[in-house]
Amino acid sequence: MEFDKTSESVSAQFQSTSKALSYICSLFEESSDIQSIENSVKCAMRTIESLSAQCKTTSLNISKFSKQVEKKFKGDEMDQxxxxxxxxxxxxxxxxxIMHHYLRxxxxxxxxxxxxxxxxxLPNEMKNALNELFIIVHSLKMKKLDEALKWANRNEKFLSERKSPxxxxxxxTGFLMTQKAFGSKKALEYARANFKDFGASQIKEIQKLMSFLLYPMGSQLIPSISMDEQWETVxxxxxxxxxxxxxLPNTDPLLLALEASAVALPKLQKLSTIVKEKKAEWTQQNELPxxxxxxxxxxxxxVFACPVMxxxxxxxxxxxxxPCGHILSKEAVTKLSKGNNNRxxxxxxxxxxxxxxxxxxxF
Ligand SMILES: [Zn+2]
Incomplete structure (x- = not known):
């Protein structure tokens, strides 16, 4: 951060120096009075001085940074x-x-x-499934919905159980694309054909989309929906x-482990130094000390599963x-107390x- 700021300021200083110099040149061309030339030269000198100070800060920061890197990653204490x-x-x-990471x-x-x-x-089943996923994702990147819709239709039951939108x-996405490419009439036809199953669950969203029909064909003004974001969302x-x-988990487990260890490693390294100094041993098995x-x-x-419901x-x-220490879900408590504050x-x-x-x- 510090380095970025410094380099930004250095380049700003360069710009102002070159401006000052070109101003001096223009003064010579117009052969103006000596006093203003002198002032400009002084101004340029000041700029150059401050520039050199900035350079010093930059090089100081670079050396600080490399020292920090050395300090953080020294040796193989963890191994010992x-x-x-x-x-x-x-x-x-x-x-x-690692294999799963590459597959996914x-x-x-x-x-x-x-x-x-x-x-x-090699988990072939997983490989084939992921292969299918990449074909669908690729088609979405090409701004085509067919493959994704086919998958969604094939897995209708799974998606509705998860209340997935x-x-x-x-x-x-199809509606917005139609509206943009072919205008409101075609978009309305698209909506009639495809939104009818979503009347109950998505009525608010459908109403909002219908208001977009008021915008002219190819309009960039469609409020608050960026098509790039919409493609990314789907x-x-x-x-x-x-x-x-x-x-498979939604996030890559290996990446997650790597990120978590980046947070944990400095503490573990500190601990290992203390353990070494005290000549003690790190004896815990399969457990962090x-x-x-x-x-x-x-x-x-x-995950808590209610034993009653x-x-x-x-x-x-x-x-x-x-009060006895047993745990039930809120719905079970309501059911057992018959919806009132009954015993x-x-x-x-x-x-x-x-x-x-x-x-x-x-939990
Ligand atoms: Zn109890």
Whole structure:
């Protein structure tokens, strides 16, 4: 950051110097009075002085930066402190994770080579599924909706169970493209043909889209929707749904592990230095010796399934702890207390309580 600022200011100084110099030249050409030439020269000198000061700051920052890099990444202290050898199973697990990483990023030939060299089986089912994903994503990048819509139609049940708006978003993209390319009449026909199934779930959004029909053909004025953003939205949405369908997490696990370790590594390195100084040993197996707090995006919560309602908790239906210590979902508490603040018996022990005595639990 500091470096960027300095280089920006250096280039600004260069510009003002060259302006001053060209001004001096113009003064000579017009043979104006000596006094103003002298002033201009003084001004140019001041600029040059400040420029040289800026250069000094820049070089100081560069040397500071390289010292910081050396300090952060010195030696192989981590290796010396690690007492346990990596087992073959762990090595294989790491290789498999790397292979999956290449697959989900579309680097099929790299993952095939890795599979051969590490003598690990390539998950063909996953490879074929991801191949299909990349064909669909490629067609979306080419601004074509057909492949994505075919997939959404084939997986209609899965998407509706997840309450996914993917199919609607795809048609919305089609509507906006039609409006832009062929005008409002064609867009209205498109809407009539494709929005009829979404009347209940997307009525507000459809009303908003209908107002776009007032804009002229090819209009750049369509409010608050950028087509590039819309294509990006459907692409990300499709990738998320597709990954969920084939049982892959939405984010690349290897990338996530790398990011999390970038946060955790400095603390572990500090700890390893202390351990070394005290000549102690790092004895924990498969467990970190200290608790490392990670940003919230790297926190993963357990899922709570209500034993009464047999469903997983949501933001609207959170887990509630009873005074006896047993946990039920909010809906179960409402059901057992018959919707009022009536006393009810915990289904797991005979302790009675009223809903106002229960407390929400965050996992
Ligand atoms: Zn209980």
């Amino acid at each position: 402190t690690a007492t346990s050898e990596i087992t073959n199973d762990q090595k294989d697990a790491l290789m498999t994770a 990023n579309g680097k099929f030939s790299v993952s095939e080579t890795l599979s051969k060299e590490a003598a690990l089986p 993917l199919k609607f978003e795809l048609y919305k 692409e990300n949405m499709l990738m998320n749904e597709f990954c969920s369908k084939i049982g 200290i608790e490392i707090e990670l940003p919230i995006k790297y926190s993963f919560h357990s 047999k469903q997983t908790s949501t933001d609207e239906n959170p887990p509630m702890i009873l 009810f018996k915990c289904p797991y022990c005979p302790v009675e309580c009223v809903p106002s005595q229960t407390q929400q639990v965050d």
